[in-house]
Amino acid sequence: MKHKNQNKMAIEEFEQDPTNSQEGNGLNKTTNIQLTNEDKEKGNLKNFNIxxxxxxxxxxxxxxxLYPVQTESYTGIYEQKDCLIQSSNGTGKTLAFVIPIVxxxxxxxxxxxxxxxxxxxLILGPTRDITKQISDDFQSIINDLSIVTIYSAKKKSDDQETAISNGCDILVATxxxxxxxxxxxxxxxxxxxxVILDEIDRMLDSPAIDHIKTIFKHIFTSDQETKAQLIVFSGTMPDSVRKLTKKFLTTDYVTINLAKKNTQETSADDDDDDDDNSEEPINTSSNNKSKMTDQTPRSxxxxxxxxxxxxLTANDEIKSVGFVFTMLxxxxxxxxxxxxxxxxxxxxxxFKSAIFDLPSELDEQLQGYWKDSARIQMGPIxxxxEIDESSKEDYTNYSGGKNKSPYGGGGGGNRNSGKSNACFNYFSRENVTSSSSSSSSADVSCVFFLAKLIVT
Known part of the structure; x- marks a missing residue:
């Protein structure tokens, strides 16, 4: 992985979201961090035990x-204190723990x-792509240390088990x-x-939380000579994060909230009046809306x-999200x-079924579309x-056709944004010719449509 400059590394996932991208000071025009000379002086590498x-x-x-989140958190992490760190995406969170841990x-x-x-x-991340990025960042600055990355894959392989058995110093995992x-x-x-939990707020409403609790039981044990350091990074800090981590944090844990600072700076830029009380009605409105929509059905x-x-279920393994897009x-x-x-x-x-959320206004149009197909089944659930957690892709920033990118969807919120979905599910000609006579013409045309895509 090539790293052209710090900003590219620090805002890798952030720049995927055009709703957050903005021209800023410093080395990269898409960063949302307004760096001052004072920030750069505070972040001078000579100021830290590096x-x-x-x-x-x-x-x-x-x-x-170092960038502000790295500057503010370095000493606490290096002194092996437990830390709860809230900072927006794109602020350099990964390097904030990579450097002191190394x-x-x-x-x-x-x-x-x-x-x-x-x-x-141990570093736990919500998806396969995030664990790979974290591993790459570690790899770029280590000397003699060994890193192993493990995540669920479509094809089972012994490579991860072999890597673990060979030994490592740093384990990055879903x-x-x-x-x-x-x-x-x-x-x-x-x-x-x-122990580092990265982007914990992305794992709160998934089975990953139960997995984390199981993992913690094997790490934070009563027979430990010294309790393992716990470092939590999150874009938001809801009560559920504190509830999850409370029993594992020492009483002198460090709390750092840079998200609040960034929000205040943005509000100051957007609001010419700069009214200190302007946050109250916004929060009240949000709370009222939350109360009104609590009973509303959700996907x-x-x-x-x-x-x-x-x-969406197919007879064969679904190779990528591109297959879902093609079927739609x-x-x-x-x-x-x-x-x-x-x-x-x-x-x-x-990987024989894809689960996805669509606007309910499309329900009537989709009803029974694939009901006569011998190879494709699709319907509401x-x-x-049981979901493969590392396969989740979040397109909430694309929803409703908003923030569209040249790739046909929205511009951000996804680390795979901008990557080609050229890999489609393949049906061989033998499968087509041997199919049941009950297969619909739509099914057969779909097969050859996909084959044409592959060839071209």
């Missing part, structure tokens, strides 16, 4: 100073870097995959000294009002903006099947 080797690696990435592990001479060693740092390793007794978490996946959750265009026409209409999509663990 080794010369690490500084050299950082400068190779054109990192000349320094702590590289300075720890009590551990021999032998084959088969158990990990000492909660569901790590729980599988725990259940199969293929991981040793007894040496974990640092199962994205929890949105006036959306219906659908399940078969229903609504080639001009249908599938990416801009779906709120969220995920896959079942066997009232209960979620």
């Amino acid at each position: 080794s010369k080797k690490t500084i050299k690696k950082l400068k190779a990435r054109n990192v000349e100073f 320094e702590l592990l590289q300075h720890d001479k009590s551990v021999e870097l032998v084959s088969g060693r158990a990990p000492r740092a 909660p569901d995959r790590l729980k599988e390793f725990i259940d199969n007794e293929k991981i040793d978490l007894s040496q974990i000294k640092h 199962l996946l994205s929890k949105q009002e006036n959306y219906t959750t659908y399940q 265009r078969k229903c609504f026409g080639d001009d249908f903006d599938a990416k801009g209409t779906i709120a969220q999509v995920a896959f079942t663990k066997d 009232t209960e979620l099947p």
Whole structure:
């Protein structure tokens, strides 16, 4: 992974969302951080306990100073205090824990870097792509440390198990995959000294929370000589985050809230009157709206009002979200903006079904569309099947065709935004010719439509 400058690294997921992107000061025009000379001076690398080797690696990435979230949190993390850190996406959260954790592990001479060693740092992220990004950031500045990344994959492989058995210092994982390793007794978490929950607010309404609780039971044990450090990063800090982490935090844990500061700065720029009391009516309105809509039916996946959750099932494994988009265009026409209409999509663990949320106004048009197909089944559901958590893709910033990008959907909120969905499910010609005579013409035309896409 090439890193051209610090801003590109720090705002990788942030710049995907054009609703947040704005021209700002500093090295990158899409950052939302207004950096001052004072910020740069406070973030001077010489102000922190960072080794010369690490500084050299950082400068190779054109990192000349730390950003505010990194500056504010470095000392607390480096001193191994528990931390609750609230900061918006795109502010450099990943480097905020990567640098001090690398320094702590590289300075720890009590551990021999032998084959088969158990990990000492654990980072949990909500999706496969996020864990990969975190791993890349670690990889860019380490010297002798070893990193292993584990996540659920469509095709089962022994590579992750082999990597774990070979030993590592840093383990980056999705909660569901790590729980599988725990259940199969293929991981040793007894040496974990640092636990980082990244983007925890994205995992609150999913089974990942239960997986995290199970993981914590294997780390924060009564027979621990020294409690593992817990570091939590979140874009929001609802009560559920504090409730989850409260029993695992020390009494002197550090709280850092940079999201509040960023919000206040943005409000000051947008509001010429700069009324200190202007927040009250906004909050009151939000609370009243919340009370009124509590009883409104919501979709199962994205929890949105006036959306219906659908399940699309195919005989073969569904290779990508592009297949879902293609099937929807078969229903609504080639001009249908599938990416801009779906709120969220995920896959079942066997990857034979896709689960997604569509505006309820489309229900009538979709009703019974694939009912005569021998290969495709699609319809609304009232209960979620078992979901592969790492497969979730959030398109809420695209909803209703808003914030459209040149790729046919919205501009952001997704780390895969802008990537081609060129991989479609493949039906062989043998499958077509041997299909039941009851298969509809729509089904057959769909097969050849997909084959044409693959060839072109």
